[in-house]
Each structure stands twice: as C-alpha cells, then as structure tokens.
Amino acid sequence: MRLSSMFTIGKGTLLGLGSFEFMTYMRRGIFYTFMIYYLYDLLGKVTIVAMLGTFTMIASTLGQNLLWGRIADRYKLRTQLIVAGEITAGIAYILVFLVHKLLIEAGSGVAAGLVIITGLSILEFFWSMSDVGWAALVTDITTPAIRGRFIGTINFISSMGRMTGVVTAGFLYEDGMGFRQGTIFYVVTAMLFLGAVIMWLASRSLKSATHSSADYKSIRAGEDSIKTAKANVDAKSENPRVFNWFLVTLTIIVLGASSINTVFLLFLKLPLPNGLNATDEQVSLIVTAWTLGGMTASILSGRLADKIGRKKIILIGLLLAETTILVYRIVPNVELMALIHGINGISFMTLQTAAFALAGDIIPANRRGRLLSRYNAVVALNWGPSSLLIGAPLADIQIGAMGISRHTAYINTFLVSSIIIIIGAAIFLTKVKEPHKNALSDN
Secondary structure, eight states: OOHHHHHHTOHHHHHHHHHHHHHHHHHHHHHHTTHHHHHHHHHOOHHHHHHHHHHHHHHHHHHIIIIIHHHHHHHTOSHHHHHHHHHHHHHHHHHHHHHHHHHHHTTOHHHHHHHHHHHHHHHHHHHHHHHHHHHHHHHHTOOHHHHHHHHHHHHHHHHHHHHHHHHHHHHHOTTTHHHHSSHHHHHHHHHHHHHHHHHHHHHHHHHHHHTSSTTHHHHHHHHHHHHHHHHHHHHHSSHHHHHHHHHHHHHHHHHHHHTTHHHHHHHHTOOTTTSOOOOHHHHHHHHHHHHHHHHHHHHHHHHHHHHHOHHHHHHHHHHHHHHHHHHGGGOOSHHHHHHHHHHHHHHHHHHHHHHHHHHHHHSOGGGHHHHHHHHHHHHGGGGTHHIIIIIHHHHHIIIIISOOOHHHHHHHHHHHHHHHHHHHHHHHHHHOOOOOHHHHTTO
16 A cells, blocks of 8 residues: 555544535435435426436536536646535535525416426536536546455445435425525535535645645655656556446446336335335335445445456445346345345445545546546436336336236336347446456556
C-alpha cells in the first residue's frame, strides 16, 4: 500500500466520509420513498409519475459527462464539487417547494406535480457535480489493495442510512401532508446543508492527515511524477478499450436486472391462487429483506474482491441475480419470497461494490472525472429508464395486445430479464480483462 494512502484513509477520514454517505442515503430514503405516491395523487397518471426517475437520470448524465467530469479532471476538484453540489441542492429544494406550494394553493395540483418533476430534473443537472466529486475522491484515496474493502464498508453504511430514511419517511409523510406542508422538504434541506458541512470538515481532516508526515511533500512529488508518466502510458494502453467493453456489459446487465423493478412490485400484489396477494406490510418486509441482504454483501464482497479479484465476485453476483429472478415465479409464500429477494439484494450490492472497484482499477488517473461520469450514467439506468423502456412495455404488450394473463406476462418479463443478464455476463466474461495486481500496485 502506498504511504500516502495510509495517511488519507485514517479513522477521522473514514468517519467523515461514512457520515456523509449515511446522511446522503438517509435523505434519499426520506424524500423518495413516498414521493411517487404523492406525485400520483397530484397527477393521476402512472406514466407521467415514472418520468421523474427518467428525467433526473438524463439530467444527471448530461451534467456529469458534458460539464462536471471535465471540470473535475482539469482543475482536480473533488470535495469542492461535493460541497457546492449539496448547497446548490439545498437551495433548489426550497425553491421547488415554494413554487409547488403556490400552485397547490391556487388549486392546480397537476401543475404543482409537474413543477416538482421539472424542478428536480433541472436540479439534478447541477447536483450531479457532487456525484462526480464523490466517485473521483473515493478512487483517489484508495489503492487497489484496499479499494474493495473501503467501498464495501461505505456501501454498508449507505444501506443503513437508506433503511433509517425509509423508517423516518413513514412518520413524516402523513398521507402527503409532509410534502404539501413542506416538512419533508425542510428536513431534507437541513440534511443537505449538514452534509456539506460534514464533507468540508472531512476534507480538512484529509488534508491534515496527508501533511502530518515530514516526508510527505517529497513522497507526493515523486508519486506525482510517476502518475504523470503512468497516465501517458495508460492513454495508449488497452485500459480504455477494456473500460469501454466494461461499460457495454454493465449497461446490458443493469438494463436486464432493473427492468423488472416495477413489474416485481406488481407481481407481489397479484391475487391468489397464482399470486402472493401481499399486503403493504408484507411488501415492506420483502423490500427490507432486500436491503438487509445488500448490507451483508457490501462488507463481504468488498473484502473478497480485494482477495480473489473483482471479476470473480462480479460473476458470482451475476449468477445470483439471474437465479433469483428465475426463482421468483415458483415462490409459494411471502416469507420465502423475502428470503429470495434478500439474496437478490446480495447480488445487487455485490455487483455494485466489485464493479466500482474494477472501474477504479481500470480508469487512468488523469481521466477519472470524465470516465467515472460515464460509469455513474450507466449505473443510474436503474433509477427508472430500464423499467420504463423494457419491463413495463413488455408486460403491457403481453397483457393488452396479446391477451396474456398478468401472472404469465410478469413471469415472461422475468425470463427476458434473466436472458439479458446472461448475455451481459457472457460478454463480460470474454471481453473484460481484470488488470494484473502487479500493474496496479503503483496505481
């Protein structure tokens, strides 16, 4: 492990970054858990409501790839982008709420809903600077030897934050009044500002740690010259080609795995005897099992990725994802479904942890902002586009145009999802090469 990495990831730095990530995912749990229900009450159209995830994903992708990734690389900005993004988001949330409130009071619920979708989408373009800064920062301060463990630990903390946020949202929503009166908006805004403060303090801790060694400047100067030389070599190496194939396979896998997100929730509600006829509480149990499975996988998959390699762990995650999706069709009760869906959560976090570590290994240091922006864009496909483009239309066509029962249509959608995953896995196995450890030791 490099000496500089030993300094950068001290207990204070890990505490600061972990606190920021916990706050980030708790905030998302609070805001987005019931936002879909609130928008549906205002708009009354499922398709329009589904546009929220799609538009925000598009805006985030454009912001990261057209602007923030380039700025991150050119000016070597990391924590500055994160802090600026969080503060910008906090201010924008209040503005969106106030405009939405004025329209609600004027009796135009549809316009108020559209303002939320439009406002959050525009905000996401600017807020995505925080995503770029975070991804580049995590890659900067970790070496390949510890990257998997570190990311796994951070993902575990994220899952805890998400669960805490979901529980908190249940108390704040109050049949829509939490959004209508602004309680949730104000709570989330306060958390954004607090997150900015935490990241600012973490950046000071990181700088303090790195300058605590008397020899640090000379060591860093030597490392910088090595990085520059290595970056020039990397630009002509096979890494860019490997990364492009990695993105292709990841796109296929994400589209396949997340295309059933909406269909799966509807599948749980299908009446007996073919369906599970799950109640709201039982659906919550199944979703919670998924999160718990992911929490467990975050720690284990990160350590295993460092020990036996990223590629093997990713393939294990793909096998679990494909298997659990196929098994959904034959699960006889809610309890067993919770167990199977929990294993699916293990597969998701295994893939997310090992894939980010592999991306960090492949990407040349001088292009982290731009290439991690592309990686983030692919991962963001699971926000809504994959379900909107593949799963939902596939199910609707079978039910509406072909007269197939909902149960059979949903099962067929699961089958298509698993086939897409298998295709992605095959391409990944043949086209993506994991860098040798000795080539990464000085990365």
